[in-house]
Each structure stands twice: as C-alpha cells, then as structure tokens.
Amino acid sequence: MSRGETVNIGMLGMGTVGGGVAEIIERSGEALADKTGIGIELRRVLVRDLSRSRAVSLPPQTLTTDPDAVIKDPSIDIVVELMGGIEPARTLISAALQEKKSVVTANKDLMARHGRELSRLAHRHGREIYYEASVGGGIPLIRPLRRCLVANQIERMVGIINGTTNYILTRMSLEGMDFEDALKKARDLGFAEADPTNDLEGMDAAYKLTILAGLAFNCALSPDDFSIEGISGVTGADIFYARELGYTIKLLATAGQKPAGLALGVYPALVPLSHPLATVHDEFNAIFITGDLTGDLMFYGRGAGARPTAGAVVADIVEAVCSLRGIGGAGLPPGMERKITPLPPAALSSRFYVRLLAGDRPGVFGTLATAFGEEGVSLDMIIQKRKANGTAEIVLVTHDVNEERFYRSLEKVIQLPAIEPGPGVFRVLG
Ligand code: NAP
Ligand code: HSE
Numbered sequence: 001m002s003r004g005e006t007v008n009i010g011m012l013g014m015g016t017v018g019g020g021v022a023e024i025i026e027r028s029g030e031a032l033a034d035k036t037g038i039g040i041e042l043r044r045v046l047v048r049d050l051s052r053s054r055a056v057s058l059p060p061q062t063l064t065t066d067p068d069a070v071i072k073d074p075s076i077d078i079v080v081e082l083m084g085g086i087e088p089a090r091t092l093i094s095a096a097l098q099e100k101k102s103v104v105t106a107n108k109d110l111m112a113r114h115g116r117e118l119s120r121l122a123h124r125h126g127r128e129i130y131y132e133a134s135v136g137g138g139i140p141l142i143r144p145l146r147r148c149l150v151a152n153q154i155e156r157m158v159g160i161i162n163g164t165t166n167y168i169l170t171r172m173s174l175e176g177m178d179f180e181d182a183l184k185k186a187r188d189l190g191f192a193e194a195d196p197t198n199d200l201e202g203m204d205a206a207y208k209l210t211i212l213a214g215l216a217f218n219c220a221l222s223p224d225d226f227s228i229e230g231i232s233g234v235t236g237a238d239i240f241y242a243r244e245l246g247y248t249i250k251l252l253a254t255a256g257q258k259p260a261g262l263a264l265g266v267y268p269a270l271v272p273l274s275h276p277l278a279t280v281h282d283e284f285n286a287i288f289i290t291g292d293l294t295g296d297l298m299f300y301g302r303g304a305g306a307r308p309t310a311g312a313v314v315a316d317i318v319e320a321v322c323s324l325r326g327i328g329g330a331g332l333p334p335g336m337e338r339k340i341t342p343l344p345p346a347a348l349s350s351r352f353y354v355r356l357l358a359g360d361r362p363g364v365f366g367t368l369a370t371a372f373g374e375e376g377v378s379l380d381m382i383i384q385k386r387k388a389n390g391t392a393e394i395v396l397v398t399h400d401v402n403e404e405r406f407y408r409s410l411e412k413v414i415q416l417p418a419i420e421p422g423p424g425v426f427r428v429l430g
Pocket of ligand 1: 012013014015016017018046047048049050052081082083084085088106107108133134137190191192193194303304305306309
C-alpha cells in the first residue's frame with residue numbers, strides 16, 4: 001500500500017463498540033493515517049433499526065439493513081463484525097470470508113464456539129480473522145499470546161476477564177451498592193452484553209478463557225468442558241465477611257498445566273486484599289500469565305467499554321490492511337522520522353518531597369516557608385522531628401508546582417543560614 005492510500009471497510013453493527021469505531025475513524029482518522037500510512041473509510045454499516053440515533057451521524061446511504069450491501073460490495077476489503085451473538089454473525093462472517101474479505105470481530109461467543117471453523121475458512125480463501133477485541137477490551141492479549149510469548153511454555157494463567165461482574169462486585173464492595181443498581185450502571189456504561197445473563201453467570205468469562213487458554217496451551221477447548229460459576233450467589237454479607245477476614249471477592253478465570261492435564265475454571269473466589277488482583281476495580285481486567293521463559297507477566301487495563309474496545313478493533317483493522325497489502329509490521333514507523341524537542345523544566349510541573357536539616361531555633365520555619373512562598377511554592381504537608389545537637393529534621397511535600405520555580409525556591413532555601421547542606425529532594429507521583 002502506498003502512503004495516503006485508503007481502505008474501505010464495512011461494519012456489521014453500530015452499537016456501543018461499533019459507535020466507538022466510527023468515532024475513532026471520524027475524529028482520529030488523519031492522525032491514524034499519519035502513524036500507519038493507512039486511511040480508513042467506513043463505506044457501509046449494517047444495523048437493525050435505521051431510525052435509531054448513532055454515536056456518529058453517517059451519510060444516509062452508509063447505513064443499511066441489507067447484509068449483502070456490506071458483504072458483496074466489491075470496494076470493501078475488510079468486514080468488521082460488531083453485532084454479537086452466534087447468529088446471524090457466524091453466517092455473515094462466513095459469507096464475507098467467501099467473498100475474500102478479511103474479517104475483524106470482537107465476538108468472543110462466536111470465536112470460542114466457532115473460531116477454528118472460521119479460521120480454517122479464512123485460510124481456505126487466503127484471508128484472516130482478527131479478534132483482539134474479543135478478550136480484555138483494550139488490553140492487548142491475543143497478539144502477545146500468539147506472537148510475543150510464542151517461545152514460552154505457558155504454565156498458568158489467572159485473571160479477571162469480565163468487566164461487568166468486576167464493576168458490580170467493586171461497587172458492592174466499596175460502596176455497599178445494591179446488586180441491581182450496580183448492574184444497571186454497568187449496562188448504562190455499555191459494559192454489559194445485550195443480555196447480561198452471560199456476564200453474570202460466568203459464560204462471558206468462560207468464552208474468553210476458552211480463547212485465551214486455547215492460544216496459551218495450543219489446544220482445542222470448549223466452554224462446555226470446564227466448570228463455570230457466576231456471581232449470582234455472591235451476597236453483600238459474603239463481601240462483608242470476606243473483607244473482615246482480609247479478602248475481597250472476584251470472579252476469576254483460571255487455567256493451569258497440572259501433571260495430570262489442563263485445569264480450567266471460572267468461579268467467584270476470595271482474593272487476599274494484598275494480592276494485585278484485589279486492586280483491580282470497576283470494568284478493569286487483569287490477567288497473570290506465567291511462562292517458563294518470562295516468568296510472571298501481568299496485563300491490566302480496561303476490559304470493556306466503547307473506547308478501549310473500539311481501539312483494539314481499529315488496531316486489528318490496521319493489522320488486516322498491512323497483511324492484505326504485504327506491509328511488514330517491523331521497523332520504525334514513518335512518524336518517527338519527525339524530530340521533536342522534549343519540553344524544558346520551565347514547562348513541567350510536579351509535587352516535590354524535601355527533607356532538610358535545620359538549626360532548631362526560633363523563626364527557622366518562618367524563613368523556610370517565606371522562601372518557598374516567594375516563588376509561589378505552596379506546601380501541602382510538613383513534619384518536624386527533633387534531632388540531636390540542636391538540629392531539627394524538616395520534611396515537607398509541596399503542592400503541584402512549576403519545576404523551574406521549585407528549584408529556584410530550593411536554591412534560596414539552602415542558602416538560609418540555619419539550613420544545613422544536602423537536602424533530600426524527590427518528585428511525588430500523582
Ligand atoms: P450492541 O451495543 O448491542 O450493538 C450491536 C449492534 O449490532 C447494534 O448496532 C445492532 O443494530 C446491530 N445488530 C444486532 N443484531 C443485528 C441483526 N440481526 N441485523 C443487523 N444489525 C444487528 O453491542 P456491543 O456492546 O457494541 O457489542 C458488540 C460486540 O462486541 C459483541 O460481540 C460484544 O460481546 C463485543 N464486545 C463488547 C464490549 C463492550 O464493552 N460493549 C467489549 C468487548 C467486546 P441496532 O443498533 O440497529 O439495534
Ligand atoms: N460484557 C463484557 C464484559 C464486555 O463485561 O467484560 C467485554 O467483553
């Protein structure tokens with residue numbers, strides 16, 4: 001593909017995720033083209049209801065209720081399926097592959113149940129099916145497992161891979177929110193499936209585990225072959241007692257290679273409050289993967305929602321175009337030829353921690369505060385401890401301050417007669 005060339009895509013479905021994809025193409029299409037050399041045009045979009053209002057208003061001829069208008073359009077190279085469910089998605093994706101379109105999908109139900117059949121069909125037609133967004137929303141997981149970790153024997157994975165249930169458990173746990181209210185919020189925020197039963201009963205996590213573990217352990221798996229439990233049995237009382245005992249409750253998906261075979265499961269479990277998975281809140285997902293070469297890896301990020309998921313879909317579209325046009329993904333992208341100069345300290349700001357030794361006598365504190373204050377450095381926290389030999393150790397933390405001004409004020413402070421040389425100075429994160 002030559003720089004500036006445009007690829008036409010057709011989309012099946014424009015709900016939460018499809019709306020996000022349309023928004024990225026409309027608002028960030030130029031920046032994306034600058035990064036990748038690929039322009040993306042949304043040519044046709046299949047929906048059920050033409051009168052429904054959409055995240056992005058498209059030209060009226062773009063929306064259609066006729067699947068053939070997308071799948072049989074010869075100008076469309078890539079079909080993006082964002083309808084969800086098994087049918088008609090499976091039939092339409094099969095038809096698109098037979099028309100020699102590459103396919104991108106976020107559909108974990110379909111990939112867990114029929115991924116092998118669809119991949120074989122794609123290869124028979126010299127095409128590919130891409131599904132990065134089907135697991136973990138915006139977290140890159142499929143490509144890392146397929147490519148980056150390929151030299152490893154994966155030993156174990158454990159994670160939180162359903163955003164809706166994690167959102168519900170977090171709100172119940174941190175705010176004592178009622179289950180139904182938390183579910184309603186998750187639906188309003190676009191995390192839950194059209195029918196949230198699959199989220200709540202662990203089926204959505206099971207589909208994702210089937211895909212991830214199949215890739216990790218290089219085998220054919222079915223969600224019918226392992227135990228799946230959802231969160232409907234988790235009550236406010238369980239969450240309360242778990243916390244009393246030093247735990248929180250999370251819906252976990254686990255897979256591990258045991259001497260006797262592969263152990264898989266989806267179930268709610270008590271997780272120690274000190275465990276990193278205990279701090280994965282709301283719609284965030286996190287997956288630990290242990291490889292024999294890498295040891296432990298942790299992937300963390302937003303596992304659901306329009307923008308993160310749409311970002312993963314668009315990345316798959318770019319991947320599909322590169323593959324169709326035989327463009328390698330290695331090397332430095334063209335944008336990295338553009339030299340820029342990073343911002344100078346005068347344009348940066350931070351909070352600072354300062355530890356000083358000072359003579360323990362009247363007025364020292366005042367001169368210190370004045371020296372900082374003259375440069376507009378505002379102090380957030382101050383501790384003073386008495387030391388031996390008539391000195392005091394003063395520890396302070398500033399509010400967010402311009403770095404140049406902070407260092408100017410520090411110069412003044414260390415010139416003060418009562419202050420001893422060699423202060424400890426560090427930036428404070430956040
Ligand atoms: P959604 O909001 O329910 O949108 C579905 C879209 O598909 C709607 O535009 C709908 O048309 C259209 N559609 C459904 N059935 C159709 C049919 N038979 N004919 C024509 N159009 C049809 O779903 P979503 O949340 O965007 O999810 C899409 C996919 O992404 C699913 O596979 C889901 O599991 C996956 N996913 C979702 C998230 C998330 O956070 N939401 C994250 C990761 C992956 P109308 O608009 O006209 O009704
Ligand atoms: N319903 C899914 C979830 C969407 O809550 O995680 C992301 O796959």
